[in-house]
Amino acid sequence: MNMLQRLNRIGILVTMLLLLGGCGIPATPIDMIKPPASVSSLQRDNISQELMKLLPDQAKLIVPMQGEQGQDISFGDMDGDGINEAVVVYEENRASGKALKAALFKQQDNTWRIVSEIKGFGYGLEYAGFPDINHDGRLELALGWSLGAAGNGLDIYELKNEQLELVKKKEYHGKLDLE
Numbered sequence: 001m002n003m004l005q006r007l008n009r010i011g012i013l014v015t016m017l018l019l020l021g022g023c024g025i026p027a028t029p030i031d032m033i034k035p036p037a038s039v040s041s042l043q044r045d046n047i048s049q050e051l052m053k054l055l056p057d058q059a060k061l062i063v064p065m066q067g068e069q070g071q072d073i074s075f076g077d078m079d080g081d082g083i084n085e086a087v088v089v090y091e092e093n094r095a096s097g098k099a100l101k102a103a104l105f106k107q108q109d110n111t112w113r114i115v116s117e118i119k120g121f122g123y124g125l126e127y128a129g130f131p132d133i134n135h136d137g138r139l140e141l142a143l144g145w146s147l148g149a150a151g152n153g154l155d156i157y158e159l160k161n162e163q164l165e166l167v168k169k170k171e172y173h174g175k176l177d178l179e
Helices: 002-020 039-054
Strands: 060-062 074-076 085-094 097-108 111-119 124-129 141-146 152-160 163-172
Touching (some): 039 085, 039 097, 074 124, 097 124, 097 141, 111 152, 111 163
Antiparallel strands (some): 060 085, 074 085, 085 097, 097 111, 124 141, 152 163
16 A cells, blocks of 8 residues: 555656646647748838837837837838838937937938937827828828827928928827828
């Protein structure tokens, strides 16, 4: 009887060691299948890495609440040259606190550079995009800032002499519709 109890204890110990040792139920093949990365998502990741190198150290990209999920870069041709500019909104940690900023990038000879930078306001980003607000055939930059209980603020910028120039500022509530 003593030997049977001993074997029983050893069996329990081995079972517990296997369970606690990380041996578990292996993943099923369906759990291991992931969709292939698209060419556009790989290009976007490469561009994102290039743009991050041009931002201050420890800058954190902000993804807009409205728009395509997970899109931290918005593209649009503001100057009409046929090549899209890119805008990213980021949070910069400074000694005086956190600051929201937006940087407009232009690509020339396969190299990105910051052409204009503006200060943001509020607590976060609701929208970032390039609609043609005034229907003149040229895209403007629209940035919707989250202001908390006060609602949201919309800033509209035009590109003049490679600088973003604020042309309109307004408050809005709810979902932004610029179409």
